[in-house]
Structure formats: structure tokens, C-alpha cells
Amino acid sequence: LYWRNLPGIPDTASTQEARDQVSRRILAMESAQGAVPVTYQGQVINYFFYDDPPLVSRLRWIPIIEVALVTVFFGVAFFGFRNIKESEQNYIWVGMAKEAAHQLGTPISSLMGWLHLLREGSDITPREVADRMESDVMRLQRVANRFGQIGSVPDRRPADLVSLCEEVLYYYRQRLPHQGKGVVLEGVFGRVPYVLLNPELFGWVIENLVKNALEAVDPKTGRVVLRCEIAGDHVQVTVSDNGKGVAAVDLKHVFKPGFSTKRRGWGLGLTLARRIVEEYHGGRIWVETSTPGSGTTFALTLPVAT
Secondary structure: OOOOOOOOOOOOOOOHHHHHHHHHHHHHHHHHHOOEEEEEOOEEEEEEOOOOOHHHHHHOHHHHHHHHHHHHHHHHHHHHHHHHHHHHHHHHHHHHHHHHHHHHHHHHHHHHHHHHHHHHOOOOOHHHHHHHHHHHHHHHHHHHHHHHHOOOOOOOEEEOHHHHHHHHHHHHHOOHHHHOOOOEEEEEEOOOOOEEEOHHHHHHHHHHHHHHHHHHOOOOOOEEEEEEEEEOOEEEEEEEEOOOOOOHHHHHHOOOOOOOOOOOOOOOHHHHHHHHHHHHOOOEEEEEEEEOOOEEEEEEEEEEOO
16 A cells, blocks of 8 residues: 555555565565554554664674674684794793703803813812712702703602702802802891702702892992791792892883893793792792892792691
């Protein structure tokens, strides 16, 4: 009887072809929306059919398009994150290789020096040379043990943390003439109970902290203090220096792989230290204080062995 706004069918068309098109549209509208009965005095006298405007029909595609865009976004984010992780992993492998070369370089150079003294017939007794060479060989063995335990759950046992700190101090005091004649390396130790730790790996942590402190201080006026004391139900170790400090904007990045304030650093020492302390020993490590030009204090805690 009447139609309006049917796409492709003029409102005033009266041909049989137009009516056939309207009939086909009626069937489509009835299946999609249903028929609205038109009643008069309780009797159905006709039916009204309707459909959505073309714009509404196109709007139905918006959720599909949104889902597709979100899927593409997450896909790009996933592949980007995977590439970042792969590049970070590659960087860690490179850093590990450099760290291994650095750790092995010192005892190897020392062994070559002792061999040279033996060939030259130095006044040093063979007994003394053998003792020094044995110390370097034990150092090499310790380095090999450290790298062998990275990536696996290490064995822990009750150990004296003070003795471990004293070993680190002794190791670096033997090398202080190369670090600077004015550097003071001090140890302040209280009576602390035993803690569960892996001596090889945890010694690496202390060495990294002390080494960073020695590299940050002035060779003539530098002072590094290694403390070990009880703090409640934990043992706390702090390494303080009067060096150049770390800028406030860099404090949240110091434990991230690749971050380093040194020109030739590869930024892996503190990353490994954090993993060893927190993942392997159930402790915590953080920057306690740091003031540019005044120094830095690193602190770590370990639970007391029960």
C-alpha cells in the first residue's frame, strides 16, 4: 500500500516491477525484524514492516572492526615485546661473555706473570710462587663454579657471611695499589648468625658491589666501607663509598640489564647481583642512598638460617 526510504525503489513508483521489489524487501524485513500488526477495534487490518537505515547496518561492522584492530594491536605488541626480549637476551649473552673474560683475565694474567718469574730465575722462592699460583688456580675454579651455577638453582648451606666479606676485602686489598694508593677499604662487622647461601655466587655479589664502589671513588681520597650486621630477623650487608654517586633519575635503572654509568661498562654486574640475592637466596637488594658528588650506599638483606 505504501513504502518509503527503500534504497533503490522510488517512493512514488507504481510499476509492477517496483511492487515486486517491495514484496521481496517485505519478506526480508519480516524475517529480520518481524511484522507489526496494525489493529482497529481489536481486529488486525494490516501489517507494518520496517528495517534499519543503511547507516545502522554499517554500524554493525564497528565491533568487528574494533576487534580486528585490537587483535592487530596485540599482535604487533606481542611481536615487538618478543623482539625486545630476544635482543635483551642476546645482550645478556654478550655481557656474560665479557664478564667471563673479565673474571678469568685477572688470575690468568697473574699465572702468566708467575711463570715469567720462574723462567727468569727471580729471587722469589719456588714455594712462594707455588702458593701464589695455587691461589690463582683456586680463583679460576671459583669463577668456573660461578658461571656453572647461573641458570640453575644453586645449593645453599649455612655459612658465615662475615668470613665471606673478609675474603672479598682481602682479595681487593691485594690489588689496591693498582686501584689507587689513597683508597681506604674498611670492614665493619658485628656478631651475626649464619645465613643460608651459596658462597661462590654470593661472593660474586659482594665483589661486584665492592668493585663498583672502588671504581666510583677518587684514587687519592676514596673510602669504601663494607658492613655486615644483624637487622631483626635478617642479616644486612651495606657497601658505602664517597664517590661520584648516582643521579636520581638513574636510580630506578641501576639493576636493569645494559645500564651502566661507566664508559666501558656493559651493565650486567648489578643485574646478576639482584638475581642471585632475590631469586636464589630469598633476600632483597636496593640502593639505600645516593647523592651525586657525595657517594652511594647499596644494601642487601638475607634471612637468618633456622
